[in-house]
Amino acid sequence: MEEHGQHGDVDESDHFSFGPWFVSATRDGISVRASYSYLDLHGCLGGAEGAPLGGGGQSGENGDHYDSDRVCWTVIKVPVWNVMSFALSTELDLAVVISRAQVGYQDQGEGNIRTHIAVRPLRFRDGTPHPCAKVPTMRFSMPRAPAFYAAQAQVLGDYLLLWFGPGQHNYCVSKLYLIAWKEGSITLLRENPVGKYGTIPAMISKDVLAQVQLDPPGIELCRISNMQKEAEGEGGEDGGGSGDDGAAAAAANDRGSRSNGPRMDKLCTLLLPPLRKRQDGTTGSSAYINWASCIGQHPGHHTFSRGPWPEYRSAPQGRPRTFRQSTEDSIVSVMMEIMGCERRPHLFEVVVRCATLLAYADAAAAAAARVPVVPTESSNGDGQSASARDVLGDGDVVVEAGVPWDAWGPRATAMSDQTDWHVGCRYMLGEREATIEGDEIRIRDYNPYRIRQAKASMVAKGLGGHHDGLGEDSHEEEGSADTAHPNGGGGTRRITEGNTTIRGGEWFEEDVSTALPHLDAVVDMPGCRAIYMEQDQIMLLVDDLDQVSWMMCRFDRLMMRLGWGLMAIVVR
Incomplete structure (x- = not known):
């Protein structure tokens, strides 16, 4: 959820996140004083049944907020410049700030561009250093990473999944890191070669990741393993910071996973429709994917799945929970801009249920381990479940080369041509x-x-x-x-x-x-800018309430x- 603005030489972005308990807005960019703000929905909608709704809202700074007609924004100004991304988790009282320590530069004698990154775990409620983070600021550098790299971060419990890449272009490598934000260790899970994969991947469960393979087109499923082994060695949640030098992070800088540490393994690839090849004796060339991305929102990774502090753990007496997740399943959207043989680009979307992808992932893992397949939760409206056998069918086989499109795609996906849709914003909200x-x-x-x-x-x-x-x-x-x-x-x-x-x-x-x-x-x-839904309820962000139909x-x-x-x- 973003709004972009140019202010002179300042490149600024505003991102909005909706959730069952909070509305959040973050502001980041190069040469921008970063900040994030949040609004407690239960407070502004009325903490008790029948409470009046609010009017014009006001903002405070760093927890120093005040109430105006029950609408109260809390604004946290982050003392960091050049912020690339925020990762927020209210239930952990966590706000992670990812910033560029300095603009990428050319290392002398190495001919290698490096970008220097700083990761700061803060308390969501007030922006102070998080007491559970042993290293207040983790610093590391990325080789072969230009300064224009984009970043996406997602909190996975005690870990932070951090993706760096070139946005909608595929002419640079992309990197995927797993950061233990409490312990301060950094693991490079994968460095994708140029032109091999699309941009931002999507977590479709607590440990399964989906990303778009470009040639041949497909959805590659990977499992992140051994995340809990490192967490089991933690000494509790009272660990304080140990200075700002990030020594623990530097020791793990740009290294692959340890033998007993987190790692990412490929499970299988579900192939997408084959692209058109240039015919002999004809003009033009073969079709290819110009850029692609995988967008998803698994219920287990909602940014605001519940309140961060004890007083927000349950709804006030006499009032039901503001928002309710309708199902346990969700969907994934694969966006592809395909350059045709006559050099005309078209934008296509393929939508698939996460339960379908997870069934194939389970089948691939079971085949590798030679163990029975456990049924996977599926949203069918009847509270039943689907196993890999139900999804795959009798003739489907998960092979190393990939599951052919005809074996899985036609019955399990919905495809559309969105070239003329002029989509400004896209949100994945459960199913x-x-x-x-x-x-x-x-x-x-x-x-x-x-x-x-x-x-x-x-x-x-x-x-x-x-x-x-x-x-x-x-x-x-x-x-x-x-x-x-x-x-x-x-x-x-x-x-x-x-x-x-x-x-x-x-x-x-x-x-x-x-x-x-x-x-x-x-x-x-x-005038609508953003939307959030759960079950039969909806929230909108609009320019002017009078324009609402x-x-x-x-x-x-x-x-x-x-x-x-x-x-x-x-x-x-």
């Missing part, structure tokens, strides 16, 4: 994907139970039917439009079932058909003011 496309919000829901509910609702209303012209073999639709309102206020809802076909054209060897059902809803929402007028509204604009949370 839902939300995109902001101009003045519209598009929500795709892959939960089978909610699809059945929507279908029953359409049947009861006498709506639905075949709709041609969208390349989809079967779907039902209902829609509404409020032409009396100056902002339009319209919306449509459609169920996609059966096969969806993407023409191969100059991008794929043949037409691609997929059959993962989903509910597709489009709502007019001018009549479709949302039945929602309670909470207005807050943040530095660059007006923010509205809309709660059902």
